[in-house]
C-alpha cells in the first residue's frame with residue numbers, strides 16, 4: 001500500500017532562517033498520525049506545506065508526495081484538483097473557520113457542490129440541500145434545518161467546529177488534517193468533538209493527521225505520533241511505546257506533565 | 270431559554286431600517302426623479318430668456334433667474350442630471366479599476382504588491398482635483414466624458430488601496446484556506462468569499478467617492494474644465510453667480526443647496542445600506 005502522504009527531508013526557510021528542518025514521516029490510507037509539539041514548533045507549517053498552501057516568502061525544500069504527486073514546486077493550477085480530492089482541513093479557531101457572511105447551509109453546500117462537480121454527481125439545489133442536512137446530522141448537530149439557516153455568529157463555538165467538520169467531510173477526503181481542532185473549546189465540548197472525529201475517521205476509513213500540543217488528547221485519537229521541537233523531529237513511533245518509554249527528554253517532560261495532571265485529578269475530591 | 274435561543278430571537282427580527290437609510294433614499298430618489306424628468310420636460314427652455322435678469326424667487330421662477338434671464342430652477346434641475354451622471358460614471362470607472370487593482374495587489378507576489386502599493390500611495394498623495402485637472406488638461410478639450418473618466422481614475426487609487434487592505438484581511442482567514450483546500454480556484458475565492466465580505470465597507474467608500482466625484486465635477490466646472498455649455502453643471506452656475514453674489518445671493522445659494530443635499534443624501538444612504546448588507550451588524554442595529 002503506497003502512502004497517502006509521504007514527506008521526506010522537508011525543510012522550510014523564511015529569509016535565511018530555518019523554520020522546519022529535515023522532517024520526514026508518512027501516513028498510510030486509513031492510518032492516524034499525531035503531530036505534537038509546543039507552540040511555534042512548526043506543526044501548522046508542516047500541515048500547510050503538505051497541501052501546498054504555504055504563505056508567500058516561505059520556501060520549502062525536500063519532497064512531499066500527496067497521493068503520489070509531488071507538491072513542492074508544483075503549480076497551483078495542478079494542485080487545485082488534487083487538494084480537494086485528497087485532503088481536507090479542520091482548523092483550530094472555529095470563529096475564523098467559517099465565512100461570517102454565509103449561512104451555514106450555503107457554506108457546507110459550496111463544499112458539497114464542488115465535490116459533486118468533481119465526481120459528476122447531482123448539483124441541483126434539492127440534492128445539495130439534502131446532503132447538507134445529512135452531513136449536519138452526521139456531525140451530531142441538533143436541528144440541522146435550523147442550523148443550516150443560521151449565520152455563523154448565531155451558533156456556539158462547538159457547533160461551529162462541528163459545521164467546519166461537516167464541510168471537511170463534504171469533500172470526501174482520503175486524509176483529514178485536524179489542526180488543533182479542540183484547543184479553543186471547553187473540556188466537555190473538546191471530548192465530544194474528539195469522539196466525533198474518531199468515530200467519523202473509523203466509519204469512513206479516512207487517514208488522520210491530528211495536530212495538537214496536548215499529549216493526552218493525541219494519545220486517544222491516533223496510532224502513531226511524531227514529536228516536533230523547534231522545527232525538528234525529536235521522537236517518532238507508535239503511541240503506546242512513545243508514552244511508556246519516551247526517549248527524548250522533551251517528550252519525557254511532556255509525559256511527566258501529563259501524568260502530574262492526571263494524578264492531580266485523581267487526588268482532587 | 271438558552272443563550273442561543275436568545276441570540277436567535279433577537280437576530281430573527283427583521284433588520285430595522287435605520288432612519289439614515291430612509292432620509293438618504295428620499296433625497297437621492299428626489300434628485301434621481303428630477304434629473305431623469307429633465308430628459309423629457311423642464312419648466313422653461315434652459316437656454317431661453319424666460320424672465321427679467323436676476324429676478325428673486327417667485328411663483329413663475331421658483332429659484333429666480335440668472336444674469337441672462339434664464340430660469341435658475343430649470344438649470345438646477347438639469348444640474349441634478351449632470352451631477353448624477355458624473356457620480357455614477359466616476360464610481361463605476363473608479364470602482365472597476367480600483368477593485369481590480371486592489372484584488373490583484375492582494376493576491377500578487379510580495380514584489381508586485383509592494384510596487385502597486387507604492388504607486389497607489391503616490392497617486393493618493395495628489396489631490397483628486399489636481400489629478401483630474403491634469404487628465405482633463407492633457408486630453409482633447411473639456412467634455413462631460415473626460416470629466417467622468419478623469420474623476421473616476423483619480424478615485425480609483427483610493428478604492429484600490431482600500432480593496433487591497435480589506436481583501437488581505439479576508440485572505441488571512443482560515444475559511445479561505447479551507448476553501449482553497451477543498452479545491453476552489455482564486456476566482457472562486459474572490460466571488461464566493463472576498464467580495465461579499467469586503468462589500469459592506471467598500472459600498473460605503475464608493476458612496477463617499479460618489480459624493481467626492483459630484484464635488485470634483487462642480488469644482489472642475491467652476492474652473493471651466495468641466496462640461497461645456499449648454500450643460501448646466503452646478504459648478505458653472507456657482508461660478509456664473511459669483512460676480513453678482515452680493516446683489517443676487519440666491520443665484521449662488523440655490524445650486525449650493527442642491528449640491529450639498531445630494532452629497533449628504535448619498536452618504537446617509539450608504540450608511541444605511543451598510544447595516545443592511547452586513548448580517549453581523551443587524552443584531553446590533
Ligand SMILES: Nc1ncnc2c1ncn2[C@@H]1O[C@H](COP(=O)(O)OP(=O)(O)OP(=O)(O)O)[C@@H](O)[C@H]1O
Nearest residue numbers: 014019038039040041042043044045046055058213
Ligand atoms: N508566514 C510566515 N512567515 C514567517 N514565519 C512564519 C510564518 N508562518 C509561521 N512562521 C513561523 O514558523 C514557526 C512555526 O509556526 P507554526 O504555525 O507552524 O507553529 P505551530 O507549531 O502550529 O504553533 P501553534 O501550536 O501555536 O499553532 C513560528 O516560529 C512562526 O513564527
Ligand SMILES: [Mg+2]
Nearest residue numbers: 043044045179
Ligand atoms: Mg498551529
